[in-house]
Amino acid sequence: MNKIKIHYNDNLSYYKIAYFFKDYINDNSIIICIGTDRCIGDCLGPLVGTLLKEKNFPLTVYGTISEPIHALNITDKLKEIKNMHPYSNIIGIDACLGDNKNIGEIQARDYPIHPGKGVGKFLPDVGETSIIGIVDSSDNNELFTNRNIRLDLILNMAKVITHSLLHAYYLSSSHDAKLTNAPYH
Numbered sequence: 001m002n003k004i005k006i007h008y009n010d011n012l013s014y015y016k017i018a019y020f021f022k023d024y025i026n027d028n029s030i031i032i033c034i035g036t037d038r039c040i041g042d043c044l045g046p047l048v049g050t051l052l053k054e055k056n057f058p059l060t061v062y063g064t065i066s067e068p069i070h071a072l073n074i075t076d077k078l079k080e081i082k083n084m085h086p087y088s089n090i091i092g093i094d095a096c097l098g099d100n101k102n103i104g105e106i107q108a109r110d111y112p113i114h115p116g117k118g119v120g121k122f123l124p125d126v127g128e129t130s131i132i133g134i135v136d137s138s139d140n141n142e143l144f145t146n147r148n149i150r151l152d153l154i155l156n157m158a159k160v161i162t163h164s165l166l167h168a169y170y171l172s173s174s175h176d177a178k179l180t181n182a183p184y185h
Contacts, residue, residue, distance in 0.1 A: 003109035005102075008133070008157045013106065017131065017160070018167035020108045021091075024129045025059075025168045030085050032078075032126055033063030034094040034115045036070040041135045041149040044095035045069075047158040048165075057166060060085070063093075071116055074123050092127030093161060095154075098134035104153060105134045106160060131164070133157040 004020045006013045033049035035042040049064040062081055063069040069077045081090075092113035098105065112125040113132060135157070136149050 001109065001111045003107050003111075005105055005107050008104050008106055008153075008160045014160050014163040014167060017106060017108045017164035018171055021129070021131075021164065021168035022171035022173075024089070024110060025091065025165070025172050026089065027059070028087065029089045029091055030060040030062065030081070031057075031091050031093065031165065032069060032081065033061065034069055034074065034092060034113065034126060035063070036068050037065045040151050040154055042070075042095050044133045044135060044154050044158055044161075045093045047154060048093050048161045051158055051162040052165065055162065055166060057162075058169065060088075071121055071123060074115065074126075078124055078126065089129075090127040091165075092130040094126070094130070094132055095135045096132045097136050097138035100137040100139060102134045103136060104157065106157060106164075107132050107134075108164075131161055133161065 004016060006016050010016070031049065031052060033045035035045035037043050037046055043065070046063055046065045046068045049061050050066070052061045053064060062077070094113045094115055109130050109132070111130065112127045113130040114125055115121070116123040135154060
């Protein structure tokens with residue numbers, strides 16, 4: 001199991017994540033963003049999904065601010081998605097809790113997300129690969145409801161993840177193959 005960890009405000013954070021992900025993303029990939037817009041700390045995934053769609057990301061994206069995939073609908077949504085895309089490579093994106101010193105860290109991993117784990121829920125794993133953003137401390141008793149989580153943190157982390165996925169797709173070999181096979185005009 002491989003992963004990289006980088007703080008969102010590192011100057012090359014988007015590039016380091018993109019470079020890691022370029023080998024895991026292709027034309028058969030779909031993005032599933034987990035979370036809810038009803039809680040600032042848990043809206044990282046849906047915010048990434050919304051930003052990707054606004055930027056006309058060329059791959060299929062599920063989980064946005066207007067159509068979130070969260071604890072109450074994740075099982076049904078995953079069944080629907082897997083029926084529509086039975087052979088797709090799924091990339092999961094979610095917010096998570098961690099150590100106080102790691103808040104703002106983004107991790108790109110070659111293994112799935114375990115949504116709800118940090119808050120004691122048992123939900124299905126998402127993806128063959130994943131990106132998580134540490135948005136709050138797991139030491140906090142008010143998990144994901146902490147009034148100290150700033151939307152600014154979540155938005156900036158979402159922008160880095162969005163930029164990373166766009167860049168990873170264009171670095172990927174499937175995109176390179178399209179350019180190589182494209183006719184010259």
